[in-house]
Amino acid sequence: MKKVVEIVDVIDTAKVYTELNHVESGGICVFVGTVREFTNQEQVIALEFETYRDMALKEMEKIADTAIEKWNLNKVVLRHAVGEKGVAEPVVIVGASSAHRDACFEACRFLIDTLKETVPIWKKEKFKNKSVWVSAHP
Amino acid sequence: MKKVVEIVDVIDTAKVYTELNHVESGGICVFVGTVREFTNQEQVIALEFETYRDMALKEMEKIADTAIEKWNLNKVVLRHAVGEKGVAEPVVIVGASSAHRDACFEACRFLIDTLKETVPIWKKEKFKNKSVWVSAHP
C-alpha cells in the first residue's frame, strides 16, 4: 500500500520505518511532532486533540496524493493522534520514502506544513490554571 | 545523553525515536538511508560498507557538535552500519530533536549531507558480475 493515512489514539513511532521501507527507495524522511513542556515560559500539563474525523482523513488523503504525485514517492505515512497527550508524547508522525534524499526531505516538510494548515484537527493547551485553544485568536 | 554517535553492524530503526525524545522538543526529524534495488538501471545485489572506525567516529562527533551548536538541538543521533547490506536494509540513520520544526529539518539535512562528505566510510556496490567502489572515480 502506497499511503497510510490514519487518526489514532496512540502513535507507535517504532513501526513507521517498516511502513515506509521500499526496494526502490534510498531515502526515508520522518517528522514526529511531540508535546513540549513549555510554551512561552508556561508549563504545559497536556494537549487535548479533537478532530472532525471524516473530513480530516479526506484532507490527509489529499495531502498524501499531492506529495506522491509531486515528488514521485514510493510510500507516504500521515498519522495523527487524538485525545489527551502528555509531555514528550508523539502527536503526529509523517514520512516520505523516495529514490533520493532531496525528494523525501522536501515532501516530508510539505506533509507536516500542509497538515497544520488544512486538516481539521484542533488542540487545546492545558496549563495549571487554564486551557487555551491554540491559534484560535489573532 | 545529548548525542548518540555509533558505527554498528545492524541498525535498529525502531529505537531512534526514543533516543531523540525530549521534554523541550516539539519536533523530531529523522532520515534513514536504505539500499535501493536499482542504480542506473543495474540491479544491485548488496552494498558492502567499510570504515576507518576511529576517524569516522571522530568526524561524526564533530558533525553532531556542530549541529547541536548551530540549531540549538536537544538531541542528535548519527548511526552508520558496516558490512554487507541487502536491498531495502537501512545503512544510515540520522536524527535531530528541537523545540520547533524548522531547526530539526535543517539540522537533519545537514547531518546526512555532511556525513556523506566527510566521514571515512566507503561503499562497494555489488552487481551480478562486478563490484564498484562508489564515487571513487570522476
Next chain:
Amino acid sequence: MNVLFFGIAKDIVGSSEILFSDEEAKPATVAALKKDLIKNYPEFLKLKTLAVAVNSEYANDDVTLSGNDEIAIIPPVSGG
C-alpha cells in the same frame, strides 16, 4: 439541516451539533450561515478565521446549502 461544531466553535455555541428543523428559516448559502452564526454568537468575530465545510469539504461563501448536507463550522485548525 445539521451543523457540527468543533474546537472553540463548540465552546462558543455550547454544543457540538445544532439541528435546524424544517420549519425554521434555514440559511441558503455558506455566507448566510456565517452571518446568522455571528449574529447569534458575536464571539465568532474574534476568531482568526472561520471556515465552513459542506459534506466534509471546505466550502466557499457562495456554496448553497440543502437540507441533506452535513455542515461543519471549522475554527482555525491547530493539528500537529
Next chain:
Amino acid sequence: MNVLFFGIAKDIVGSSEILFSDEEAKPATVAALKKDLIKNYPEFLKLKTLAVAVNSEYANDDVTLSGNDEIAIIPPVSGG
C-alpha cells in the same frame, strides 16, 4: 611509520597496511607521501580525490609525518 589503506586504496596497493621500517627512506610530509604513492601506484591518479589522515584527522599537504603517527590513505568517501 604505519600507513593504512581503505576502500579502493586497499585494492590498489593490495594491502590494508604498509609498514615503513626505520631503515627505509620515509616521506617527511603528507605531500611527499602522496607523491611516493602515486609513483609506486599510478592508479591513485585516477581517483576523484586523495586525502590523507594523520592520527585520525584530515591532514593538509604540508603536515609533517613522524614515525609514531598513524597515517591513513582516504580515497573518496561514500557513506550513507
